[in-house]
Amino acid sequence: MKLKAIKLSVFFLLVLFSGIEMQGQDDNSDIKGRWDLVIKMNGNELPSWLEIYKSGHNTLVGRFVFASGSARPISEIEKIGKIFSFRIPRQWEPDGLDLNFTGRIDKGQLNGNMTYVDGTSHTWTATRAPNLEYNENPKWGNPIQLFNTKDIGGWHVKGKNEWIVENGILKNQKAGGNLITDQKFTDFKLHLEFRYPKGSNSGIYLRGRYEVQIEDNQGMEPSPILFGGIYGFLSPNEMVARAHGEWQEYDITLIGRRVTIIANGKAIINDQIIPGITGGALDSSEGEPGPIFIQGDHGPIDFRSIVITPIK
Secondary structure, three states: OHHHHHHHHHHHHHHHHHHHHHHHOOOOOOOOEEEEEEEEEOOEEEEEEEEEEEEOOOEEEEEEEOOOOOOEEEEEEEEEOOEEEEEEOOOOOOOOOOEEEEEEEEOOEEEEEEEOOOOOEEEEEEEEOOOOOOOOOOOEOOOEEOOOOOOOOOEEEEOOOOEEEEOOEEEEOOOOOEEEEOOOEOOEEEEEEEEOOOOOEEEEEEOOOEEEEEEOOOOOOOOOOOOOOEOOOEOOOOOOOOOOOOOEEEEEEEEOOEEEEEEOOEEEEEEEEOOOOOOOOOOOOOOOOEOOEEOOOOOOEEEEEEEEEEEO
């Protein structure tokens, strides 16, 4: 009986001390999660995105989306109290330098400085990315013809306008400004019919924040940065791109963060969660309605139909 009592006492002491240790540990809940960033650089506000999560017991890691490009990995985030820092490996920067971030957690928000590849320092702020409600039984409104086959009425161009309408086809024949709808949307179904010449590259942005890639990729392995992918985040389950010069179709449903893409009659992304904004987004205000916009600063592309059906 005495031996059994000693064993029980030791067990309860171990449980007690384990509980005390666990209570004393910082679970980093103040920094873990997804964050919508704004970086102030040269008088501009650049939308960006950050995700932080644990790897193993104690290591904080993550991924980061800058104002352009795809999601970049963060191998480790160093954190002491409310102060943290991390480094982003270069993506396209020719001088081979990383982006270096330092920050502070302050009243549920993040703020800090970023050292850019040219050595300059820029401030940034971040708020937690919102939970976007998913409606399982949506009621759809009336379809809206976003392209009237005559001109770009209902749209505006950010940058130099290289868009024309010719014989009922919307075209940009060389790199220029992006084409953006005047109207903004929350949840919707979007139908697109488009074609591109050999080697071309474009994209359509949902709510102005999430790019669905358009590119001449017939015969390639599916990838989140190729035809039908949510750029840098979601990869199609099949490459269904037709040959360049042929008409292609996307049918895209976006409800909350969940997206379904049917490309050329096949479901290639089925009810998947978009984690955050992609490079090139108009803003990082994910909780707000946003426009549809078409990349005009990449390769040439034609559209003959753009129809959106908003949720009621």
